[in-house]
Amino acid sequence: MSGQAVVDVAGLTVRYGAATALDGVDLRVGPGEMVALIGANGAGKSTLVKALAGLVSAAGGTVHVQGRLAQVPEGREMFAELSVDDNLRLGGWRNGRHGRDTSAIYELLPELNGLGRRPAGTLSGGQQQMVAIGRALMARPDVLAIDELSLGLAPMVVDTLAAHLRALHRERGLAVLLIEQNAALAFELCARAYVLEAGRMVLEGPTADLARDPRVVSAYLGGPVG
């Protein structure tokens, strides 16, 4: 990674009461870099994303975000009764009047064309995930943190979402932090990855190396030990 990091987390500790969710965690995302964060249920992945967005406070360590971070939250968090277009607009609220124009999102994510007036709650899971990505893009972010892109979605739908992310990364230099339980997908999309276990970062490196690491293969890629 080169250049100043858009996300720089150093020694981050987060506690919920007496429970330590993150324990001295380091993570960096460079400008225009796609980085994966993998880990099992309860490892602390969502807590890390919340810390980046300032939704939980640090008991120790530092979190620096350079530029604008937008989140695609776990579970997508659509406003089910609002139209797709209104959901998208909510993502642009910080940009004032100029933030209300959603047309660029339909160009970036053509699958949403024709759905603008539909209540978001009536869409499929894949379409909702696309709206969640579109809503995040409305904030004109420098870095997108996506919590569980693929959860509950069919492989073909995930392929489409992944292709959009690749294009955004390639054509617009968008940096992405991809939080995934599907390590195979994370490794395919990202050049570098971190592995979080029980609140501690246990591995970090190029995905090409991690994909050959026996510990990663057995725990996250469904392969044999060793």
Ligand SMILES: Nc1ncnc2c1ncn2[C@@H]1O[C@H](COP(=O)(O)OP(=O)(O)OP(=O)(O)O)[C@@H](O)[C@H]1O
């Ligand atoms: N609001 C909360 N209050 C207390 N404990 C919490 C809270 N949120 C998370 N935790 C605990 O903190 C730890 C990390 O949770 P977190 O949701 O960050 O993990 P995760 O890796 O995102 O898991 P998942 O994949 O299930 O979302 C877990 O032990 C969880 O039970």
